[in-house]
Amino acid sequence: MSLKNLLEENKGKIIAKWFDAIIETYPSDTANFLKSQENRFANPVGATISQGINNLFDIIMNGSDNEEAYAFLDNIVRIRAIQDFTPSQAVSFMFFLKRIIREELRKAIQEKHIYEELFAFEAKIDVLASSAFDIYMKCREKLYEIKASELRRMTFRLLQRANLLSEVKGQDSDFKEGNDG
Amino acid sequence: MAKLPKPEELSKIDLKPPKTDWMDTPVEFKEDMYCWGAKGKNLKVVEFPNARDWSPKEEDWKLPENWKEIVMEAFGDRLSKYRSFKLFMDICVRCGACADKCHFFIGGGDPKNMPVLRAELMRSVYRKHFTTGGKIFGKTAGARELTLNVLKEWWYYYYQCTECRRCSVFCPYGIDTAEITMMGREFLNLLGLNIDWIAGPVANCYMKGNHLGLEPHTIKNSIEFFLDDIENITGIKIEPTFNRKGAEILFVTPSGDLFADPGTYTAMGYLMLFHELGLDYTWSTYASEGGNFGFFTSNEMGKRLNSKIYAEAKRLGVKWILGGECGHMWRVLHQYMDTWNGPADFLEVPKSPITGTVFENAKATKMVHIAEFTADLIKHGKLKLDPRRNDHLKVTFHDSCNTSRGMGILEEPRYIIKNVCKNFYEMPENTIREYTFCCGSGTGLNASENMALRMRGGLPRANAVKYVHDNHGVNMLANICAIDRATLKSAMEYWVPDVQVCGIHELVANALVMKGEKERTLDLRLEPLPGKAEKEGNE
Numbered sequence: 001m002s003l004k005n006l007l008e009e010n011k012g013k014i015i016a017k018w019f020d021a022i023i024e025t026y027p028s029d030t031a032n033f034l035k036s037q038e039n040r041f042a043n044p045v046g047a048t049i050s051q052g053i054n055n056l057f058d059i060i061m062n063g064s065d066n067e068e069a070y071a072f073l074d075n076i077v078r079i080r081a082i083q084d085f086t087p088s089q090a091v092s093f094m095f096f097l098k099r100i101i102r103e104e105l106r107k108a109i110q111e112k113h114i115y116e117e118l119f120a121f122e123a124k125i126d127v128l129a130s131s132a133f134d135i136y137m138k139c140r141e142k143l144y145e146i147k148a149s150e151l152r153r154m155t156f157r158l159l160q161r162a163n164l165l166s167e168v169k170g171q172d173s174d175f176k177e178g179n180d181g
Numbered sequence: 182m183a184k185l186p187k188p189e190e191l192s193k194i195d196l197k198p199p200k201t202d203w204m205d206t207p208v209e210f211k212e213d214m215y216c217w218g219a220k221g222k223n224l225k226v227v228e229f230p231n232a233r234d235w236s237p238k239e240e241d242w243k244l245p246e247n248w249k250e251i252v253m254e255a256f257g258d259r260l261s262k263y264r265s266f267k268l269f270m271d272i273c274v275r276c277g278a279c280a281d282k283c284h285f286f287i288g289g290g291d292p293k294n295m296p297v298l299r300a301e302l303m304r305s306v307y308r309k310h311f312t313t314g315g316k317i318f319g320k321t322a323g324a325r326e327l328t329l330n331v332l333k334e335w336w337y338y339y340y341q342c343t344e345c346r347r348c349s350v351f352c353p354y355g356i357d358t359a360e361i362t363m364m365g366r367e368f369l370n371l372l373g374l375n376i377d378w379i380a381g382p383v384a385n386c387y388m389k390g391n392h393l394g395l396e397p398h399t400i401k402n403s404i405e406f407f408l409d410d411i412e413n414i415t416g417i418k419i420e421p422t423f424n425r426k427g428a429e430i431l432f433v434t435p436s437g438d439l440f441a442d443p444g445t446y447t448a449m450g451y452l453m454l455f456h457e458l459g460l461d462y463t464w465s466t467y468a469s470e471g472g473n474f475g476f477f478t479s480n481e482m483g484k485r486l487n488s489k490i491y492a493e494a495k496r497l498g499v500k501w502i503l504g505g506e507c508g509h510m511w512r513v514l515h516q517y518m519d520t521w522n523g524p525a526d527f528l529e530v531p532k533s534p535i536t537g538t539v540f541e542n543a544k545a546t547k548m549v550h551i552a553e554f555t556a557d558l559i560k561h562g563k564l565k566l567d568p569r570r571n572d573h574l575k576v577t578f579h580d581s582c583n584t585s586r587g588m589g590i591l592e593e594p595r596y597i598i599k600n601v602c603k604n605f606y607e608m609p610e611n612t613i614r615e616y617t618f619c620c621g622s623g624t625g626l627n628a629s630e631n632m633a634l635r636m637r638g639g640l641p642r643a644n645a646v647k648y649v650h651d652n653h654g655v656n657m658l659a660n661i662c663a664i665d666r667a668t669l670k671s672a673m674e675y676w677v678p679d680v681q682v683c684g685i686h687e688l689v690a691n692a693l694v695m696k697g698e699k700e701r702t703l704d705l706r707l708e709p710l711p712g713k714a715e716k717e718g719n720e
């Protein structure tokens with residue numbers, strides 16, 4: 001039996017543990033809510049995490065392209081990037097999967113000597129975890145960009161009215177972007 | 182620079198939150214989550230107490246020595262003055278129905294953003310000082326002293342509530358948690374503990390009539406700028422009037438729409454609509470603000486800033502007042518203006534000069550929301566509309582908290598949108614109408630230094646927008662609130678970047694076929710109308 005079969009067989013259990021581990025990074029009152037509220041619009045954080053890790057798991061297991069994983073990773077990291085987490089805490093949820101698989105499948109992996117497969121699988125997780133950090137950085141940059149463009153939107157009309165825009169022609173495209181964006 | 186942790190340290194992240202009870206978990210001020218403290222000069226202008234420069238980051242908040250007496254005296258005073266406040270302090274059974282309904286809690290996960298807990302921050306002090314049980318049993322009865330840390334906790338969390346009232350929709354007792362926040366802010370203001378994003382606009386509004394501090398010539402000048410764009414688009418030269426005595430209608434709208442895109446397009450929409458109708462109306466450079474940030478400081482300040490609207494209506498001798506697309510402006514006008522500064526017995530019950538409809542619902546305030554006015558025009562077939570001009574848009578509608586929950590404007594905007602564009606998609610049921618999610622930046626929290634807070638608060642709304650974007654290709658989020666237009670744009674940039682934001686009168690004006698207009702090739706954003714770009718290219 002290959003690692004893939006093992007993962008498929010234990011998917012439900014692994015995903016449940018992975019979900020719990022992520023949810024436990026929140027305060028306990030919040031964790032109860034994130035776990036129990038099933039409506040995706042009433043509980044977007046819980047729903048995004050749950051849907052995201054299910055898809056991420058399948059993508060890694062099936063060896064699909066990382067591009068596909070990116071959108072799901074983005075959904076989760078985008079949320080954690082503005083919550084009460086340090087950068088490492090925000091992206092560490094990918095590493096949880098390694099720990100959980102080792103705990104859950106330790107015995108079977110030992111028996112079947114499929115370490116090579118496990119290492120390859122874990123390497124994929126590492127790649128995604130690095131991508132998660134890229135996404136985190138982009139999200140944080142976006143926050144600051146939004147702050148800047150709000151200011152730009154407020155001042156654009158003022159400058160236009162004061163006929164000052166010709167003096168900052170070099171930045172004209174920048175203003176336009178904020179204006180139209 | 183922070184010490185770089187070793188790999189083994191990194192792997193031992195303690196993800197468990199502190200296991201202390203909420204009362205024993207001291208408030209921690211986190212970056213990007215709170216606004217700058219109010220500047221002394223802005224508090225001084227309106228004679229707010231303890232005007233001085235201060236920073237929430239500093240240990241010393243420069244409070245008066247007797248700060249506690251000041252708060253407790255005000256607490257007692259408001260309890261006797263407002264029966265609702267007393268009830269809201271007493272009757273909560275902590276059933277938890279509201280707990281998971283707040284956008285800040287849903288998006289951020291901080292338990293103190295559960296409305297019940299946010300209210301407990303104040304109730305605990307109430308119990309200690311105003312109930313026998315609390316005085317005797319103390320903490321076991323959920324009571325605690327008002328200490329400096331408690332005061333700081335109040336400040337941190339009462340400026341993390343947008344008074345949207347979604348929680349109150351779910352409360353079986355009808356407790357309006359927004360009013361608890363209002364009280365919290367009122368007490369804090371007695372100590373000069375405001376945020377500058379509110380105090381600045383309040384000072385501006387008091388001195389110059391609007392939040393942005395625009396002087397009369399600037400207002401006129403901004404509007405003239407729109408007129409040039411409108412002439413470019415339609416070939417029609419519009420000539421609105423300002424401060425004109427004897428006009429039938431006074432038009433009041435939030436000043437934000439005069440300056441920041443995309444609100445500016447909504448303002449252009451008003452100008453075009455009124456011109457097409459030949460409406461006998463005037464703008465005012467004195468009552469040049471529909472919004473009321475004073476409402477986010479104290480009852481008294483809200484009243485003072487609001488008074489200019491009736492005063493100006495009286496001075497100009499108009500018959501009634503028409504108000505633009507705004508959210509909290511309407512909560513104030515609809516629920517407070519009449520008792521604050523009324524009765525407006527010098528005005529007439531608003532009657533549309535175009536359709537003859539009498540707005541009985543505005544009998545007391547004499548002020549009509551433009552969504553009601555325009556929906557009535559469309560219903561009577563008074564507008565020639567070409568909805569194809571909005572064919573490039575797939576629109577959804579965000580109910581603003583104040584107009585939906587505060588005054589029940591649910592159908593009019595939808596009716597208008599459906600008549601001016603063909604592609605309209607509702608967001609999921611539990612996120613619209615009275616269940617609508619706040620933009621996350623209302624009640625003066627639309628500053629930039631608290632951007633992470635705003636994005637958290639905007640998540641539930643954005644999540645529903647994302648759903649209609651993914652499933653129906655929605656690319657335009659329409660609304661009838663100036664703060665929404667400014668802040669949802671940012672929320673969309675972060676959460677659903679392909680979705681733009683607009684006011685509904687921008688859509689109306691795009692579709693409006695005006696008498697004597699040239700063939701339109703551009704929309705109000707000066708972008709090509711559907712099918713027109715290719716046509717121009719072929720020519």
